[in-house]
Amino acid sequence: MIQLINPYNNHPLTEKDGGYADDTGAFFPKIEGAVRFVKDDNYTENFGFQWNTFQKTQIDSLQSNHTQSKDRLFAVTGWDKISLKGVDVLEVGSGAGRFSQVVLDNTDANLYSLDYSNAVSANYRNNGHHGDRFKLFQASIYEMPFPDNSFDKVFCFGVLQHTPDFKKSVKCLIDKAKPGGEVLLDFYPVKGWFSTINAKYIFRPFTKRMSHPKLLRLIDKNANWLMKLHYFFHKIGVGKIANRFLPVVDITRTLPSNLSKQQLRELVVLDTFDMFSPEHDHPQPIARVAKWCNEFNLDVKFAGLVTYGDNFRVAVVKGIKR
Numbered sequence: 333m334i335q336l337i338n339p340y341n342n343h344p345l346t347e348k349d350g351g352y353a354d355d356t357g358a359f360f361p362k363i364e365g366a367v368r369f370v371k372d373d374n375y376t377e378n379f380g381f382q383w384n385t386f387q388k389t390q391i392d393s394l395q396s397n398h399t400q401s402k403d404r405l406f407a408v409t410g411w412d413k414i415s416l417k418g419v420d421v422l423e424v425g426s427g428a429g430r431f432s433q434v435v436l437d438n439t440d441a442n443l444y445s446l447d448y449s450n451a452v453s454a455n456y457r458n459n460g461h462h463g464d465r466f467k468l469f470q471a472s473i474y475e476m477p478f479p480d481n482s483f484d485k486v487f488c489f490g491v492l493q494h495t496p497d498f499k500k501s502v503k504c505l506i507d508k509a510k511p512g513g514e515v516l517l518d519f520y521p522v523k524g525w526f527s528t529i530n531a532k533y534i535f536r537p538f539t540k541r542m543s544h545p546k547l548l549r550l551i552d553k554n555a556n557w558l559m560k561l562h563y564f565f566h567k568i569g570v571g572k573i574a575n576r577f578l579p580v581v582d583i584t585r586t587l588p589s590n591l592s593k594q595q596l597r598e599l600v601v602l603d604t605f606d607m608f609s610p611e612h613d614h615p616q617p618i619a620r621v622a623k624w625c626n627e628f629n630l631d632v633k634f635a636g637l638v639t640y641g642d643n644f645r646v647a648v649v650k651g652i653k654r
């Protein structure tokens with residue numbers, strides 16, 4: 333059991349009146365299954381809106397033919413069920429809880445999941461039935477309610493590029509692992525200057541400032557013709573270049589091919605919103621992230637691309653804390 337602390341003064345917290353309090357009287361309420369250390373109105377409001385709107389869209393167990401999250405989690409981690417009995421695992425940036433659910437359904441680990449946004453409410457609705465083995469917090473990666481050197485395993489998937497200071501975020505994650513503990517990071521990589529020559533980076537300065545419901549309506553309204561055009565460019569063999577400039581997620585290279593029409597459309601709308609709405613989007617080269625990890629006391633065991641599912645690839649750095 334990890335001792336919770338007030339992240340703003342490091343004093344220990346004890347359970348009190350439906351929340352947690354420290355000896356100075358500071359109180360953090362538990363609302364919809366998550367202990368709340370921050371308010372919703374921060375730079376991740378878009379994610380709170382996104383994951384509460386698309387609460388079920390990426391949850392493997394709720395979608396037929398969907399194993400993407402399980403495939404990715406086990407491809408990146410290499411974990412198995414037996415080795416996680418009684419192990420304390422920290423998940424940072426849990427969103428609607430697709431990876432939380434894979435860990436809870438497939439292992440015996442104790443899972444502590446945290447997100448800066450109100451997505452934790454969606455995660456609780458998806459995974460709250462797991463009871464005491466699952467603990468949920470709304471807090472920032474920079475101010476987590478746990479002492480340093482606490483966790484056997486720390487994982488953070490698809491989050492780091494969306495934080496304002498990638499390098500500092502890496503340090504904060506490694507700080508929370510025990511010496512000998514494992515840290516696993518997966519993130520969007522950047523390969524060269526051409527990585528940022530595409531519709532995402534052309535339109536983001538405008539779209540990230542739009543109201544979230546308005547942006548979602550705009551994407552939904554245009555999804556059908558954008559999908560058709562994407563497939564047309566793909567079919568005539570110019571997809572690799574032409575599709576970079578379409579304001580829609582790269583369907584053929586990032587989404588599974590075995591989905592129903594409706595599932596696919598919903599994922600396209602979700603992923604396109606996810607690409608245009610975040611305040612921060614700062615992908616990094618894999619080698620640079622590995623260098624930072626090493627600087628912050630992680631003995632890097634792997635840094636490269638991991639393949640999972642329909643030949644999808646994700647950038648991964650993982651290692652053991654010294």
Ligand SMILES: C[S@@+](CC[C@H](N)C(=O)[O-])C[C@H]1O[C@@H](n2cnc3c(N)ncnc32)[C@H](O)[C@@H]1O
Nearest residue numbers: 376379425426427447448449472473489490491
């Ligand atoms: C693209 S979503 C990924 C969610 C989940 N890991 C998944 O793959 O489904 C990025 C998540 O990171 C969270 N996030 C961004 N900045 C954060 C911070 N400073 N502390 C904790 N979470 C943060 C967002 O709220 C959002 O839910």
